[in-house]
Amino acid sequence: MASWLVTGSNRGIGLALCRLLQAQGHSVVALCRTPSAELQKLGVRIEAGIELTSALSLEDLARRLAGVRLDGAILNAGVLEGDDLESFSAESLRRQFEVNALAPLLLARSLLPNLKAGSKLGLITSRMGSIDDNSSGGYYGYRMSKTALNMAGRSLAVDLRPRGIAVAILHPGMVATRMVGFSGCPPEQAASGLLTRLEALTLENSSSFWHANGEELPW
Numbered sequence: 123m124a125s126w127l128v129t130g131s132n133r134g135i136g137l138a139l140c141r142l143l144q145a146q147g148h149s150v151v152a153l154c155r156t157p158s159a160e161l162q163k164l165g166v167r168i169e170a171g172i173e174l175t176s177a178l179s180l181e182d183l184a185r186r187l188a189g190v191r192l193d194g195a196i197l198n199a200g201v202l203e204g205d206d207l208e209s210f211s212a213e214s215l216r217r218q219f220e221v222n223a224l225a226p227l228l229l230a231r232s233l234l235p236n237l238k239a240g241s242k243l244g245l246i247t248s249r250m251g252s253i254d255d256n257s258s259g260g261y262y263g264y265r266m267s268k269t270a271l272n273m274a275g276r277s278l279a280v281d282l283r284p285r286g287i288a289v290a291i292l293h294p295g296m297v298a299t300r301m302v303g304f305s306g307c308p309p310e311q312a313a314s315g316l317l318t319r320l321e322a323l324t325l326e327n328s329s330s331f332w333h334a335n336g337e338e339l340p341w
Contacts, residue, residue: 127151127192127236129174129229130199132158134299135246138313139196140166146317151190153183153199174199174225180232192236194320196244197226206260218263223270230278239286242323244316245275249293249333254340272331272341279329288328292316295334 126143130136131152137160140150150166157168169186173179201221203214226245237243249255251268272291279289294312315334323330331339 123147123149124193125149125151125191127153127187127195127233129153129172129197129226130246131168132156132161135294135297135309135312135316136196136198137161138309139198139316140164142310142313142317148193151187151192174229175220177228180228184232184235187233187236190236191238192233192241193238194242194244195230195233195237196246196316196320197229198246199225200246202261202264204260204264205262207262210262215263215266218267219270222264222267223274226271227274227278230274234285237282237285237287241287242320243278243282243287243289244320244323245271245278245289245291246316247271247275247291247293247331249339252331252340275331276329283325283328286325288323288325290319290323291329291331292319293331293333293339 126148128136128139131140132154140152141164143150144164144166152161152166152168153172154170155173157170172183201218203218205214230243248268250261250265251272275289275291282289294316295307297307297309297312299309312334319332319334333339
């Protein structure tokens with residue numbers, strides 16, 4: 123049995139990841155601001171009241187997790203705010219950068235005492251962060267913040283390699299969650315693909331940018 127931490131666990135992909143990991147016999151630490159009834163029914167360890175953009179909240183989390191060894195962490199929490207060239211605001215761009223790029227990096231650093239040689243770190247990004255794949259424009263804050271997260275993942279892979287910790291940069295696909303108006307594949311399907319990619323993660327392929335279906339995505 124392995125021990126996994128999942129952020130954004132109260133609904134959508136995060137909840138599906140928690141459910142599937144538990145079904146596989148793993149122990150789960152579920153991070154969220156407010157737990158949903160569905161998450162509470164799972165019976166996993168819930169660390170609620172966590173605001174990943176708050177330094178004080180991350181310090182509190184570090185105290186709560188002191189001594190907890192993690193075999194893996196899946197940093198899934200994120201936000202999408204639709205915008206285009208005429209409508210985007212600087213405030214929206216900053217907010218998406220803070221949630222989608224800065225918060226996962228700060229959390230990854232705060233979890234270093236809990237990770238060990240052989241642990242795996244999964245960053246849930248989007249192919250919308252691919253520069254080469256962008257043929258439709260728009261979504262400035264989301265695209266830019268996910269590109270920044272991808273770069274953070276690359277650097278984390280380099281810096282964590284000597285510690286024996288591998289990093290995967292993962293696109294779940296178009297998933298039927300509240301973020302995208304419930305259009306796409308079921309969260310359970312995406313979660314299954316993401317865990318398959320993490321099972322295949324090694325130090326040799328660390329920093330790969332994968333679709334949940336196994337396709338390697340362009341930068």
